[in-house]
Amino acid sequence: MDLDATDLTIAALLQQEGRLSATEIARAVGLSVSAANDRLRRLQANGTIRATAALLDPARLGAGCCCFLLLDLAWQGEAEAVAALTARPEVMELHHISGPHSYLMKIRVADPAAVQRFLTEAVKPLPAVLRTETIFSLQAEKETPCLPLAGDLAGGRA
Template structure:
């Protein structure tokens, strides 16, 4: 980020995180600006990459994907090719919600949405276990999500 965000920028970001479909007029009203300066601030933050995009948040349970599973993955090799290959393989799978390269006991943290234990088994057998260089994995099921955010707005520093 090329500059510090002021409090109005942070108000705009919080409002958009809460409801990305706000019209510029409603957003401006919510943050205490007139529409033109509000639009200019949003545009600037989009151009600077502070606002990376807009998306719909889907209800996985309503789509029949009742289970969220966290999978810790260790690879048997740690060269650039193996790491890139694993990341690319996971990024192409629609069931994969997030992939994080980790420091610590395991190499990757993979979060998937699945339709029950059969869906998890299918993901493991058809996708994860076939990835070249996989040493081992450990899966844990989320019982309930207590907080879900797609982004956070930094507090004033």
Template sequence: MHDIQLDRIDLEILDYLQKNSRMTNADLARELGMAPSGILERVRKLEQKGALVQYTARVNPEAVNQNLLAFIFIKVADGLGCDEADKLLSEIEAIQEVHHITGEDCYLVKIRVSSSGELMQFMKTSLRNIPNIVSTRTTIVLETVKENQHIVIKRDTENDES
């Protein structure tokens, strides 16, 4: 994945689609001054290279009663790289993100649930089923000031192939 070569136009396509994944090839072509067929081919190549991995809709958590956001720091006995814990945490539907982290803990997970009661139930059931968890620390978010999945795309003109 680290060897994906992208030129300036590829980066611009990614940037536009990241802002609006419903943007049509015709609209992309118009924005970039290219033929729609050329844009379609580039988008397909970006998908094949693994640079463009998914088109999604962003749902307001409150609209589906997922009002509580929490981050859970997890320490496991096996330490970083415990394949069993990785797999089991990744399979839990309520967990949105699983990150290996440095420091005292091994994982940081992000979870959305409807209430503190549901969070407590999750801790008692789902996490209890994962062997080797030594400890957890949970931080409940009171207010989200900023949240997005947008990756800042830097256009490196030195490697520009277009």
């Protein structure tokens, strides 16, 4: 799917502020409102824009403890374990990775005691789980849902 410079600009604008109106987008990219609306609908229809969501402050909502878990899973039961883990609201990300571990999981919970409960109640009872390693994030220096776009990858924007 080819995106032109205007599509990328619209995507970048919406990554920074998802509540922009079609009028504001049209003004920013030099299009008519109807042309901007057409582009927005196309970007949504082709899956470039998957959703528009508010970014919430985890600490203010009782999920200030961020951890990364390295999981070693047996092949037998792996699919069931992945399904069970992805269904958990504490799991922010779950990545099948290369290297000595099977998966890297990011969770957000209230505190270290909640991490222990999550491991005890949700992770370790899964038959496929062979081993876990937990890494606590002390401070996030950068955490963003924004993707690098064409200009970013070429060194155009930081």
